[in-house]
Amino acid sequence: MRFVFLEASLETIPPEIADHEVVRRDAKRRGKRPEEILLDDSKHHRAMEGLENREKRGRPDIVHQCLLALLDSSLEDFEVYVHTVAGKVIRVNRKTRLPRNYNRFVGLMEDLFRKGKISAGGDVLLEIVDVGIDELISRNAVVMHEGYDVRPLLEAAGSEGLVVCIGAFPHGDFDDELWRIFEEKGVRFAGFGDRPRTSLYVTYKTVCILEGFS
Ligand SMILES: C[S@@+](CC[C@H](N)C(=O)[O-])C[C@H]1O[C@@H](n2cnc3c(N)ncnc32)[C@H](O)[C@@H]1O
Incomplete structure (x- = not known):
């Protein structure tokens, strides 16, 4: 996953x-x-x-909270990627003990952007990778979005190669390029009703659902 x-x-x-x-x-x-x-x-x-x-732009706290929620989970064997608003892709080792303190998270991300990689004890914890976002989103992707119900997530939970996508920006919708990729890959959409929710809410709720299948 x-x-x-x-x-x-x-x-x-x-x-x-x-x-x-x-x-x-x-x-x-x-x-x-x-x-x-x-x-x-x-x-x-x-x-x-x-x-x-x-x-x-300018809301690193959103992805900080989402990563903490995901890395705290009891899910096993999953990969984590952060695609940034500027188009960079960061691979996050799920064993990373991310700073819980926001200022320390900011310092870590600044180091990452400067060095391209953060390692500790022989493990690469965070790395900016040369991977296109279209390579990370497969046909078996479920994109979380308002206006949908949860069934497609429940149906896909536990399936081989599942990719779960959640927006981590403050306002607006996915950009046109992402919509083009969603269409090209034939992804499914799932959600928690019509009301727009925060990325943190969606991450927690998605994780809780997926934990039920692990
Ligand atoms: C656009 S961001 C908005 C973030 C928010 N302002 C915050 O501070 O976290 C929220 C992301 O969560 C997902 N999302 C929002 N509302 C949702 C809902 N009702 N059901 C499922 N996913 C939702 C979408 O992936 C969306 O890109």
Whole structure:
């Protein structure tokens, strides 16, 4: 089984706002270069005005919470990938003991974006990999989305090569390229009713359901 968090709001400061005063001040305070720090809406809100795709950016806390929920689960034998809003793909070793503290998570992700890989005790824990998102989403994928019911997830649970996809951005919907991939692969959609839910809610609930089949 594979989990893929899609368009996660996780990226370093983009070049077009690296010179903005709120970004420079924050980077200086943290003893880092502006391009090395994570974009965070709660700190760089003013600098983010006018940034392309702004409503989906600057919320690393969302994927942080989702990863904690998934890695805390009693599920076994699963892969975890984070596809970022900037199109990078991060492979997460499920044995990773992710920092529970947000500031420490931010520091770890900044190291990852700088080095490309985080290892400990001979294991690669986190790695930016050269894999296209279309390679991670197979025909046996279930994309979690509002407006659907849970049956397709229940039917797919426990099946060989299941891929579960959950968006990890603050607002809006999947981008056109992802919709094209969903269509091309013939994925199924499942959900918890019409009301839009948070990524954390969807992750917890999906994990609980899948734990029931493991
Ligand atoms: C677009 S993000 C919105 C996140 C939210 N603002 C937050 O802070 O976590 C939520 C993701 O959860 C999934 N989702 C949202 N509502 C859902 C629902 N009712 N049923 C199933 N999945 C849902 C979708 O994959 C969606 O991309």
